[in-house]
Structure formats: C-alpha cells, structure tokens
Amino acid sequence: MDTVLVFGDQLNRRIGALAAREPGECRVLLVESEALLRPARHVQRLHLVITAMRRFAEELRDAGYDVDLRRAPTMAAGIEAHVAEHRPDRVIATEANSRAGRALCERLGIEQVRSNQFLRHHDELAAWAEGRRSLKLEDFYRWTRTDLGYLMDGDRPVGGRWNLDADNREPPPEDASIFTEPQASRLDEVDEEVLASLPDAKGAEPVGWWATSRRAALARLRHFVDHELVRFGTYEDAMTTRSWSLAHSMLSPYLNLGLLLPDEVCDRVEDAYRSGAVPLNSAEGFIRQVIGWREFVWGLYWLWPDHADSNALGHDGDLPPMFTGEASTDMACMADTVAGLHERAWVHHIPRLMLLSNVANLLGVHPRHVLDWMSDTYIDAAEWVMVPNVMGMALWADGGRMATKPYVSGGAYVNRMSDYCRGCRYDPRRRTGEDACPITTLYWDFLARHRERLSGNNRMARPLANLDRLSDLDDVRARAAAAIEAAAEGRL
Numbered sequence: 001m002d003t004v005l006v007f008g009d010q011l012n013r014r015i016g017a018l019a020a021r022e023p024g025e026c027r028v029l030l031v032e033s034e035a036l037l038r039p040a041r042h043v044q045r046l047h048l049v050i051t052a053m054r055r056f057a058e059e060l061r062d063a064g065y066d067v068d069l070r071r072a073p074t075m076a077a078g079i080e081a082h083v084a085e086h087r088p089d090r091v092i093a094t095e096a097n098s099r100a101g102r103a104l105c106e107r108l109g110i111e112q113v114r115s116n117q118f119l120r121h122h123d124e125l126a127a128w129a130e131g132r133r134s135l136k137l138e139d140f141y142r143w144t145r146t147d148l149g150y151l152m153d154g155d156r157p158v159g160g161r162w163n164l165d166a167d168n169r170e171p172p173p174e175d176a177s178i179f180t181e182p183q184a185s186r187l188d189e190v191d192e193e194v195l196a197s198l199p200d201a202k203g204a205e206p207v208g209w210w211a212t213s214r215r216a217a218l219a220r221l222r223h224f225v226d227h228e229l230v231r232f233g234t235y236e237d238a239m240t241t242r243s244w245s246l247a248h249s250m251l252s253p254y255l256n257l258g259l260l261l262p263d264e265v266c267d268r269v270e271d272a273y274r275s276g277a278v279p280l281n282s283a284e285g286f287i288r289q290v291i292g293w294r295e296f297v298w299g300l301y302w303l304w305p306d307h308a309d310s311n312a313l314g315h316d317g318d319l320p321p322m323f324t325g326e327a328s329t330d331m332a333c334m335a336d337t338v339a340g341l342h343e344r345a346w347v348h349h350i351p352r353l354m355l356l357s358n359v360a361n362l363l364g365v366h367p368r369h370v371l372d373w374m375s376d377t378y379i380d381a382a383e384w385v386m387v388p389n390v391m392g393m394a395l396w397a398d399g400g401r402m403a404t405k406p407y408v409s410g411g412a413y414v415n416r417m418s419d420y421c422r423g424c425r426y427d428p429r430r431r432t433g434e435d436a437c438p439i440t441t442l443y444w445d446f447l448a449r450h451r452e453r454l455s456g457n458n459r460m461a462r463p464l465a466n467l468d469r470l471s472d473l474d475d476v477r478a479r480a481a482a483a484i485e486a487a488a489e490g491r492l
C-alpha cells in the first residue's frame with residue numbers, strides 16, 4: 001500500500017496527493033516534528049499547528065483512512081520510522097510549501113504530486129514574469145482576476161474600476177463598538193493534551209481565539225462574511241486601541257494551514273457582494289488581498305530563492321528589546337502592538353507594515369533579525385509569505401525588486417490612521433526635543449542616511465525635497481542617534 005505524507009500546512013482532503021485517494025487506498029502519514037517546536041516560537045502558533053494536525057488526523061480516521069500520526073525528533077526521522085514499520089510500496093506527498101520540504105522529499109525519494117493548494121501554481125507566476133522588466137502586483141492582480149473571473153462583468157471589472165483602495169483609507173471610527181468581538185472556541189481535552197506536550201514557549205497561552213479544525217475555521221469564515229466584511233474595506237488600514245481585530249478576517253492561519261482554501265473564501269465573499277450584503281470596496285479589497293497579494297508573494301518566493309538574504313540598505317542593527325517585550329516602551333503605538341502579539345500572536349497588516357517593520361527599518365535593524373523574529377512570533381507565519389512581505393514589501397531590503405519605494409513614514413501617518421498618539425507621551429508633529437516622536441525623528445534621519453540610494457527614485461522625489469527644506473537637520477540627526485541608542489538599551 002502507498003503512504004501519503006501530509007505536511008502540517010496541507011490539512012485538507014482536497015489538496016494534491018490526498019485528493020486523488022479514497023479511504024482504503026493508502027495510509028496517511030503526519031509527523032509532529034520536535035525540531036519545529038522551538039521555545040523561541042509563540043506558544044499559540046505551536047498549539048495551533050499541532051492541534052490542527054491531530055484534529056485533521058481524527059477527521060481522516062472518521063472518514064475511514066488508516067492514519068499514522070507520530071511525533072519524531074525531525075520530519076525525516078518520522079518518515080524513516082514510518083517506512084521501517086509499515087514498508088509502503090511508495091511514499092507520495094503533495095509538493096511541499098517550502099524549499100526545505102521539497103529538498104527533504106527529494107532526499108528521501110518521496111514522489112511529489114503537483115500542488116493545487118493555491119489558485120495558481122507558482123510556475124504560472126514564473127511564466128507570467130518572464131521578460132517583464134518589473135513585476136507589479138497590480139498587473140498580476142488584473143491578469144489573475146480576469147483569468148479566475150472574480151468580480152468581473154465580461155472582461156471588465158464590476159463597477160468599472162479594478163482597484164478601490166482610494167476608498168479604503170478611513171481612520172478608526174469614534175464608535176469602535178461597531179466591530180464585533182471575534183469568535184472564540186472552548187479548549188477541550190485535545191488542546192490540553194497538545195499544550196502539555198509543548199516546550200515552554202513564548203507568549204500568552206491560547207484561550208481559543210484560533211480555530212484548530214476545518215469545521216471551526218469554516219465557522220470563522222461565515223462569521224467574518226456575515227458580520228465584518230461589510231466594513232472591511234473602509235477600515236482596512238485603521239488602527240485603534242479600542243478594537244484589536246477591527247474588521248479583519250483573521251483567516252490567514254487557516255488559509256496557510258490548508259484548513260480553508262482560497263477559492264472557497266473568495267467565492268463566499270463574491271456571493272456576499274452579488275447578494276447586495278456588502279459593498280464593492282470591501283469585496284474587491286478582500287479578494288485583491290487573497291488572489292492578488294497572497295498569490296503574488298507565493299509566486300515570488302519560488303521565483304527569487306535568494307530573497308531572504310537581501311540587505312540592500314546595509315542595515316546591521318540588533319532587534320531592540322521593545323520588540324520582544326524584554327523592555328517596555330513609552331511609544332504607545334509600539335507598546336500596544338507588542339502587547340497584542342504577546343496575547344494573540346497576531347496583529348493586522350498595518351501594524352506589521354507601518355509600525356513594526358517601519359520602526360525596525362528606521363532604526364536600521366538587520367533584515368534577517370526582523371524576518372526571524374516575525375517568523376517566530378506570528379500565528380500565520382510561513383516562509384513563503386514571510387520572506388517577500390518582509391524583505392520586499394516591508395523593509396525594502398531587496399532594493400526595489402518588489403516595491404517601487406520603501407514603506408517608511410513618520411508619526412504623522414500613525415496619527416492619521418490611529419488613536420495611538422492621543423495617549424502617547426511623544427508628539428507625532430515634533431522631530432526634535434525631549435517629546436519628539438521617535439518615528440518622526442527617525443524618518444527624517446532614514447531619508448538623510450539613504451539619500452544617495454533613494455535619489456534616483458521618482459517616487460521619493462517629494463520626501464527628499466521636503467528633507468532639503470529642513471533647517472534643523474543636524475538637531476534631528478543628533479536626536480535620531482540618541483533614539484537609536486535608547487532603543488538598543490530599552491529606554492525609548
């Protein structure tokens with residue numbers, strides 16, 4: 001009998017090798033690799049992955065499959081022990097979602113079936129990219145949307161515009177009670193068993209925010225579409241101390257583990273729009289994230305094997321202790337974001353991009369430290385999504401291969417898109433003096449430090465012209481040097 005090896009991020013019967021086999025035709029192998037259960041990782045992430053694997057194994061057994069779920073020191077050791085015990089005719093897997101996973105399969109002679117876990121196989125992006133001078137999300141998105149037919153009227157986008165981002169930049173509303181509390185599950189004996197088997201990892205213990213089965217993930221999808229999607233577009237970029245989830249879907253961990261598939265998620269969202277339940281800016285904004293950004297970064301991960309080693313800005317600083325919670329910070333925006341990560345292993349896209357990454361970049365932290373820390377911290381972490389997002393989009397460490405300009409900003413952006421600054425001891429408008437906002441000060445210092453490199457970039461012309469108008473640049477730079485030192489010593 002054949003064995004189908006299922007990696008921990010392929011937990012769905014519709015995926016690849018498993019999709020083609022009925023119960024009784026194969027044995028299924030899942031390995032809980034101890035090498036991945038590192039204490040540096042957030043405990044909620046470890047709990048989610050292992051619990052979801054165990055519940056998936058149970059689901060398969062209930063459907064009549066013969067399942068071997070085993071824990072082993074490494075993935076390879078688990079596979080070898082399974083082969084020694086069961087002597088399968090062949091071991092087959094769906095193409096792994098990481099380079100390390102594919103290399104392992106090759107080394108152990110495991111046959112890999114083409115993956116259908118994404119809407120596009122990454123070789124389709126590679127073919128699309130061939131011969132293009134620059135790879136733009138917007139071009140990829142239009143091509144994919146036309147091809148898949150989401151929100152289309154014939155060959156035109158519904159409503160006439162491809163991208164409604166301009167409608168999606170509202171600050172948080174005064175009344176944050178419009179956002180519903182995210183659903184939570186009660187922990188059961190499976191959760192307790194898994195928790196007891198984990199190392200003493202970082203972060204707060206799980207309390208049920210994260211669904212660990214396909215059934216519960218489907219309920220989260222329903223809840224999002226029925227209650228929050230309507231506001232998703234409008235408040236997509238907003239940040240507030242009064243709601244940690246706002247109208248975000250929090251579906252990324254389920255999509256990344258295979259508990260949900262991208263087509264079923266987008267189909268539900270399109271249906272909600274077509275039925276008149278949600279406006280176009282929400283439906284289009286959401287579908288663009290999934291069929292655009294998500295598929296784009298998936299393809300780029302495979303296209304650029306050296307992307308993780310990028311450091312075009314030559315940053316070499318350490319990650320300051322305010323990121324890890326080893327030191328507190330007076331920066332209200334960072335304190336709230338880091339506390340959110342401790343509690344839930346999740347913050348939405350804008351704190352990831354415009355706070356954590358922005359601050360790390362302005363402080364000159366080495367991109368690899370940011371990548372490693374985020375990989376260990378986020379509930380939805382996966383190498384394929386993390387590397388392009390961190391190296392390309394967030395830190396511009398690839399020198400513009402992915403994003404036309406660095407996503408850096410001063411405190412004015414945070415002040416416009418959040419209510420953090422109201423409760424902060426720093427002033428977002430000030431760049432010098434004791435109460436100057438560190439983000440504002442460091443923003444100007446960043447532009448001055450990298451002026452030469454950025455000067456050829458049309459999209460940076462205006463910020464650099466503004467830099468030239470500063471009469472107090474020397475004071476700003478002195479204050480920035482003090483801020484970098486204070487951050488390193490946990491005093492900012």
Ligand SMILES: Cc1cc2nc3c(=O)[nH]c(=O)nc-3n(C[C@H](O)[C@H](O)[C@H](O)COP(=O)(O)OP(=O)(O)OC[C@H]3O[C@@H](n4cnc5c(N)ncnc54)[C@H](O)[C@@H]3O)c2cc1C
Binds near residue numbers: 250286289350357381
């Ligand atoms: C520095 C940085 C690191 C990130 N690391 C991860 C990561 O490890 N894992 C991860 O899944 N996403 C990552 N993202 C992308 C994005 O921030 C998360 O997918 C999103 O915040 C998850 O919350 P949500 O499900 O509520 O998303 P929503 O705001 O509800 O968006 C809907 C879905 O769109 C997809 N999506 C949105 N933006 C992106 C993007 N830039 N890349 C890929 N998919 C996207 C996700 O699947 C998400 O579930 C990162 C972004 C940045 C800037």
Ligand code: SF4
Binds near residue numbers: 428
């Ligand atoms: S003033 Fe600066 S540090 Fe304080 S919350 Fe606003 S942006 Fe953050």
